[in-house]
Amino acid sequence: MPGIVIVGAQWGDEGKGKATDLLGSRIDYVVKFNGGNNAGHTVVVGNEKYALHLLPSGILTPGVTPVIANGVVVDLEVLFHELEALTARGVDVSKLRVSANAHIITHYHRTIDKVTERFLGKRQIGTTGRGIGPAYADKINRVGIRVQDLFDENILRQKVEGALDVKNHMLVKIYNRRAIAVDEIVEDLLSYVERLRPMVTDTALELHEALEREEIVLFEGGQATMLDVDHGTYPFVTSSNATSGGASTGSGIAPNRIDRVIGIVKAYTTRVGAGPFPTELFDEFGDYLRATGFEFGTTTGRPRRVGWYDAPIARYAARINGVTDFVLTKLDVLDDLDTIPVCVAYEVDGVRVDEIPVSQSDFHHAKPIYEEFPGWKQDITGCRTFESLPKNAQDYVLALEAMSGSRISVIGVGPGRDEVVVRHNLLP
Numbered sequence: 001m002p003g004i005v006i007v008g009a010q011w012g013d014e015g016k017g018k019a020t021d022l023l024g025s026r027i028d029y030v031v032k033f034n035g036g037n038n039a040g041h042t043v044v045v046g047n048e049k050y051a052l053h054l055l056p057s058g059i060l061t062p063g064v065t066p067v068i069a070n071g072v073v074v075d076l077e078v079l080f081h082e083l084e085a086l087t088a089r090g091v092d093v094s095k096l097r098v099s100a101n102a103h104i105i106t107h108y109h110r111t112i113d114k115v116t117e118r119f120l121g122k123r124q125i126g127t128t129g130r131g132i133g134p135a136y137a138d139k140i141n142r143v144g145i146r147v148q149d150l151f152d153e154n155i156l157r158q159k160v161e162g163a164l165d166v167k168n169h170m171l172v173k174i175y176n177r178r179a180i181a182v183d184e185i186v187e188d189l190l191s192y193v194e195r196l197r198p199m200v201t202d203t204a205l206e207l208h209e210a211l212e213r214e215e216i217v218l219f220e221g222g223q224a225t226m227l228d229v230d231h232g233t234y235p236f237v238t239s240s241n242a243t244s245g246g247a248s249t250g251s252g253i254a255p256n257r258i259d260r261v262i263g264i265v266k267a268y269t270t271r272v273g274a275g276p277f278p279t280e281l282f283d284e285f286g287d288y289l290r291a292t293g294f295e296f297g298t299t300t301g302r303p304r305r306v307g308w309y310d311a312p313i314a315r316y317a318a319r320i321n322g323v324t325d326f327v328l329t330k331l332d333v334l335d336d337l338d339t340i341p342v343c344v345a346y347e348v349d350g351v352r353v354d355e356i357p358v359s360q361s362d363f364h365h366a367k368p369i370y371e372e373f374p375g376w377k378q379d380i381t382g383c384r385t386f387e388s389l390p391k392n393a394q395d396y397v398l399a400l401e402a403m404s405g406s407r408i409s410v411i412g413v414g415p416g417r418d419e420v421v422v423r424h425n426l427l428p
Contacts, residue, residue, distance in 0.1 A: 002259035002427070003217045005247045008224025009263035009317035011233075011271030013297070013304060015329035015412060016264045020057045020220055022327075022410065022417070023426055028215035029065045029207060030058025033250030034240040035222030036073040036105060038132045048089070054078050056220050059086065059093060065210075067203050070101035071240060071250020072222075073135040074147065075110075076192045098196065099203040100148040106160075107188060108167055108180050109134040115175045136239035138163060147200055150193050153186070160185045204252025211257055216427070219247040219258070225317040226271070233363065236275025244321040262426055263323035263406065265314055267331045267396075270295050270304040276364040279307030279343045293333040308370070310343040311403035316356045318405030325426055326404060328397060329412035332419075337375040340396060343368035344403060373399060381414035386423050389413075 004023070008014045020030060037053040050060055054075065059066040068074060083093045109131030117129060138144040143163045149156045160182050168179040210217055223242040226232045231243055240246060248255045268289055271277055281289065286306050289295065295304035317323060334340055346353045346366035357363045376390035383389050389397070389411075401408045409424035 003211060003219065003253060003257045004260045004262065005219040005221065005244045005258055006262045006264060007221040007242065007244055007321050009265040009314055009323065009326065010224055010269050011226045012224040013270055014224060014264040014266050016220060019262060019264050019327045020218060022420060023218060025061065026216060026427060027064060027218045029067055029210055029217040030056040031067040031069050031207065031217060031219045031251050032056040032222065033069045033071045033219050034242055034246045035238060036130065036132045037075050037078045038130050038238065053082065055082050058218065059096065060091060062092065065095045065097060067097045067207065068099060068102060069203050069251040070099040071246060073103045073105050073132055075105040075130065076196065080192065080195060096199050097201050097203050097206060098147060098199040100200050102147050103135055103139045104145040104147060104189065105131040105135045106145060106185055108164060108185065112167065115177060133239040150189055150196065153190065156189060157182065157186050207251060207253050219251060221246065225320055226313060231320050233275045233360065236273060260324045261322050262325050262327060263317050263321055264327045264329060266329050267309060267334055269307045269310050272297050272302055272304050277305055277307060278346060278366045278368045279310050280305050281307050289333060293330055308341045308343055309400060312345065312354065312356050314404035323406040325409040325424065326406055327410040328400065328408050331393065331411055332380050332413045334375065335379055336377065340373045340375055341370040342373060344371045345369040381419055383413050383421055386421055389421065
């Protein structure tokens, strides 16, 4: 049975949670393999809307084992706040597994994130201020705190002392902030130990054994391809690998156990934070897409930047991730438009460029070349087959499929979990 990876094919917020939920009744494990609580999934179940930030969206599906794997950075305050909120709404969270090797976001990571971003001024990256980047930096610098360290107070204290030794000099002498006490951090982290202990395990081993039992394991990427630290619009990216390759390093599962990669792409484009965005709209169409698609961050509440569909980005995502199937979301947001532009290439210094320029400077100055498609001017939220979509909507989807490098297997026609058109099965 397969290992399946779900990744965002744009700049995030494409609707990965809904795709996970669509597969939920047929899968056994859902694994978050990168990022932290700097992004979110919104999942609609019946009349209930759930906003998840750190937890895998599979936690909402009965029978599924949700896993926070080693590639994630975990804010324990956020973790238990989310668990308590779900429990209060009647969701069973008892099956959650947390990797002993996952790194912890501490108070000093959040502090450094915020003061550093303010210090950058006009050069700000647009982080969420939740300590994600500094936690990953500590991981790479080998001064990070891992979940397993919380169960040995002596080791924990030594590691916190080592991490704060340099950080306190920086906070006091560069940023004019107070030093952070070691005891303050240690006491805070130890307060979570007894609640955390039953969840912690060797998740890589458990997932390997699940695949050996021929169970279906779904790897759920946070953020998206264009925010990947290696393959995104660097430096305006996240601090982890949000592409399909990150599923292996972030979970401990070998790449040859992954059979299918599902790319999630909106019928238009959005992003949050600074950085290049060739199709960005600053007119009434941008206002329309933002309002109709309710384009505000699940985690931050920030208005998202919006633009038309960018086919070169979709092709890039298909290539980088090895996308086998696209899920096209929010097609219904375009229902009332007379015409729908699609970016098919760019113009850079007067020259047509069909793929994303390798130079960040070129990409920043790239001007979209559009092809326009007629709208359908019809409510499609009730459609459940491809043939029941208006002809112009069908043509739009087929055009995007031809441009995007892989087949479009599922089409989202509304926010509800059942408001989808399935053209091809997502499971082999």
